[in-house]
Amino acid sequence: MKAAVLRSFGRPLEIEERADPVLGEGDILVKLTACGVCHTDLHAVRGDWPLKPRLPLIPGHEGTGSVVAVGPGVSAWRVGDRVGVPWLHSACGSCRHCRRGWGNLCAYQKCTGYSVDGAFAGLVRARADFVVGLPEGLGMVEAAPLMCAGLTTFKGLREMDVEEGEWAAVFGAGGLGHIGIQYALAMGLRVAAVDIAPSRLELARELGAELTIDASAEDPVRRVQRELGGVQGVLMTAVSSTAFRQGLGMLDRHGTMVVLALPPGEFQVPVLDLVLGRKTVRGSIVGTPEDLAEALEVAVRKGVRPRCREEPLEAVNEVLGELEAGTIDGRVVLRVD
Ligand code: NAD
Ligand code: ZN
Ligand code: ZN
Numbered sequence: 001m002k003a004a005v006l007r008s009f010g011r012p013l014e015i016e017e018r019a020d021p022v023l024g025e026g027d028i029l030v031k032l033t034a035c036g037v038c039h040t041d042l043h044a045v046r047g048d049w050p051l052k053p054r055l056p057l058i059p060g061h062e063g064t065g066s067v068v069a070v071g072p073g074v075s076a077w078r079v080g081d082r083v084g085v086p087w088l089h090s091a092c093g094s095c096r097h098c099r100r101g102w103g104n105l106c107a108y109q110k111c112t113g114y115s116v117d118g119a120f121a122g123l124v125r126a127r128a129d130f131v132v133g134l135p136e137g138l139g140m141v142e143a144a145p146l147m148c149a150g151l152t153t154f155k156g157l158r159e160m161d162v163e164e165g166e167w168a169a170v171f172g173a174g175g176l177g178h179i180g181i182q183y184a185l186a187m188g189l190r191v192a193a194v195d196i197a198p199s200r201l202e203l204a205r206e207l208g209a210e211l212t213i214d215a216s217a218e219d220p221v222r223r224v225q226r227e228l229g230g231v232q233g234v235l236m237t238a239v240s241s242t243a244f245r246q247g248l249g250m251l252d253r254h255g256t257m258v259v260l261a262l263p264p265g266e267f268q269v270p271v272l273d274l275v276l277g278r279k280t281v282r283g284s285i286v287g288t289p290e291d292l293a294e295a296l297e298v299a300v301r302k303g304v305r306p307r308c309r310e311e312p313l314e315a316v317n318e319v320l321g322e323l324e325a326g327t328i329d330g331r332v333v334l335r336v337d
Contacts, residue, residue, distance in 0.1 A: 048264045
């Protein structure tokens, strides 16, 4: 099979011919059609985080395609089924978190395109219990970004403790954010979008954000305080510690900032603001297969659709460069078929 392979951190991926994956018990083999390029792939390729993937690695965790083989013990899938392959490759199933339905917090989890080979390839091996069936009415390309960007924002919004009619600020209107805006509206929230790229704010308006703020041109905290008196929730997708501080600053008392973005390092929390305002800062990491199935169902029912630009697998390094430069509107999806 053809694959884009990371051989050393910070270097371009190499397009190579690789042996097809071998299936074990509980595995399925998926022939990929498409795979979205997530900012997490960029973190992986640069080796941004303390826990680094083992190389060589095939990145990619927003894969969609068809089942072409099933391993021993698999009864849930048949050859020809349309499936999505998300970030959570597997979890132990028996730890405290797994037993409570939080496999995305399992300490023994494996991650597609990080700790096991991912979907920037013609074929990927996946666990039968961790892939999701693609509903009719969702194409392979438009479904791909829902595997991570969609799931993560859907779950993050569910973790936000806000009620219909309240305001949520989606901070960063990129790959995650532009889908987060759509899910927030689908849940009945009012949306303010903050970004530093005018084209992304234009997209946010088109998608239904009522207030859009260019944080490179004005202070987003002042603007939100002036116009809304604060927001009840913040969905933080901007890869910037300045944005984290501003997100907390625009939060109304009793509000929750759900942090999704993963810039390496730390951010400082002003104690008085946090405590006197009874604010919550909450991390959220992707979601379980059950969350993903729900996210897809809501996407179909409410018309949540990622804005995708298609590129061939061979363009992966240029796409990662664009992601780094911050010039992508919506999501780029690699065609791998
Ligand atoms: P992206 O590059 O497509 O989008 C980021 C957006 O933030 C861009 O539109 C950019 O212009 C904007 N931005 C950058 N700096 C800003 C600032 N100071 N103020 C306002 N906006 C700013 O990236 P993405 O694919 O959406 O991923 C975003 C982050 O989320 C990454 O760190 C990624 O690793 C992380 N992520 C986390 C999870 C999770 O489960 N928690 C899942 C997927 C991705
Ligand atoms: Zn991702
Ligand atoms: Zn577990």
